[in-house]
Amino acid sequence: RLAVATYSSYAAMIKKPVGPYFRQRNLTLRELEARHLQMFYSEMLRKVKPNTVIHYHAIIHSALKYAVKTDMLVQNVADKVDRPKKNSFQPVFLSAEEMQKMFEALRGTKLELPVLVAAFYGFRRGEVLGLKWDAIDFERGTISVIRTVTTITLDGKQTEIEQQSAKTKSSLRTLPLIGSFREYFLQVKEAQELNKQVCGNCYNHKYDGFVFVDELGERMRANYLTSAFPKFLESHGLRRMRFHDLRHSCASLLLANGVPLKHIQEWLGHSDFTTTANIYAHLDYKSKITSAQAMETGLVLPEGGDFGSRWREG
DSSP, X not given: OOOHHHHHHHHHHIIIIIHHHHHHTTOOTTTOOHHHHHHHHHHHHTTSOHHHHHHXXXXXXXXXXXXXXXXXXXXXXXXXXXXXXXXXXXOOOOOHHHHHHHHHHHTTSTTHHHHHHHHHHOOOHHHHHTOBGGGEETTTTEEEEOOEEEEEEETTEXXXXXXXXXXXXXXXXXXXXXXXXXXXXXXXXXXXXXXXXXXXXXXXXXXXXXXXXXXTSOBOOHHHHHHHHHHHHHHTTOOOOOTTHHHHHHHHHHHHTTOOHHHHHHHHTOSSHHHHHHHHGGGOHHHHHHHHHHHHHHSOOOSSOOHHHHHHOO
């Protein structure tokens, strides 16, 4: 069973280019060999990024695995193919000073609150856009991730869907409302109610309950955050980054302030500790200093060493 967004993504890739490539070569399932897959990957690598070809491989491998399981094939030829190597990607990590400059530049813009939420809470884009008022408990002072908004492709057209569950079980999380967020959200809620009264029949009630809607009730679009945010940074002389890099910057600042990786995993909603460690462990220099201090406390280095003379000997 696949999530709607995952199914949509797989279907789009099978429709183009996976399906057409093999149909043009009149290859049946039983005629398919490892060399055919290798040729397909080689051709695709000249057109798209390695990470995209890895997705093609995953779809093909999964389909052939099912064919073996249902006795349509004896073996999975995708097992014999060299999987394309993933591009190493270095996310952007903003310092606290850079974050403050960015917040100042964003004052009064539509991007301000979505960026603040992503920066302080490390929310994914879909988690920000999927935020509804029922996920904010003003009395208890909490904010929860319980749904997302995802962009999918249906019949060649992009559309957004609301999913009642987040990316994984661990993505469902409840966090404290930090500082002035309670006041920020209450201001937005009050403004929404006023807009409904002023706009009357012109107001779109389809997205009632969502936090991030405009004056006419239209929900903020994923593509808007993706494109408008880096453009805004560039136009204000700030370091260019993706919206998702706010999540990475959140984690790096937590690490810099001594928060353990395990706690960061829970804050970000990673499904397992390995994911958190693989992405952020190299930033945890403070823990290395602590380890060095522990070694220095536990052991005493001899004083007055004369290593230079030894290297001169012989």
